[in-house]
Amino acid sequence: MTLPALISPKAVVERFAEAGIEISERELRRRARELRACRELGKALFFTEGDVVRIIEAAITPGRREKECQNSGSAGTSGTTLSPSPENAYEEARKRLTGKSRKTSHSATSSANVVPMSTAQRRN
Secondary structure, eight states: OOOOOOBOHHHHHHHHHHTTOOOOHHHHHHHHHHHTOSEEETTEEEBOHHHHHHHHHHTSOHHHHHHHHHTTTOSSOOOOOOOOOHHHHHHHHHHHHHSOOOOOOOOSOOGGGOOOHHHHHHHO
16 A cells, blocks of 8 residues: 655745745645644644646636636526635734734722732831
8 A cells, every 4th residue: 555645845945935935834834724634643744746737726816716707607606605714814914913903991999909019018
């Protein structure tokens, strides 16, 4: 029995970098788990070639998927919709988090209750 080729996340990141695709190992692991395109044995995570292909295929943007479906020769539409792009969701979340922060109310404690440490030690 021959084992399938097993690929480490580090090797995938390096291979992507050679192709001009910048992704961190942490992000690759997150996406792989989200897509269930990885293997885990204990704490070790690794990929088969099929897993890497699934990750790459999932990276196709929704607009491109729609064009491919329209060009497939199908006369009708399927009625299915695509989920929002993770990149768009990330951008929207980033805008919300880096936008103007909401005003927060200060606590009701008065600064009159604040006693310097030197005074507090003398009281004991």
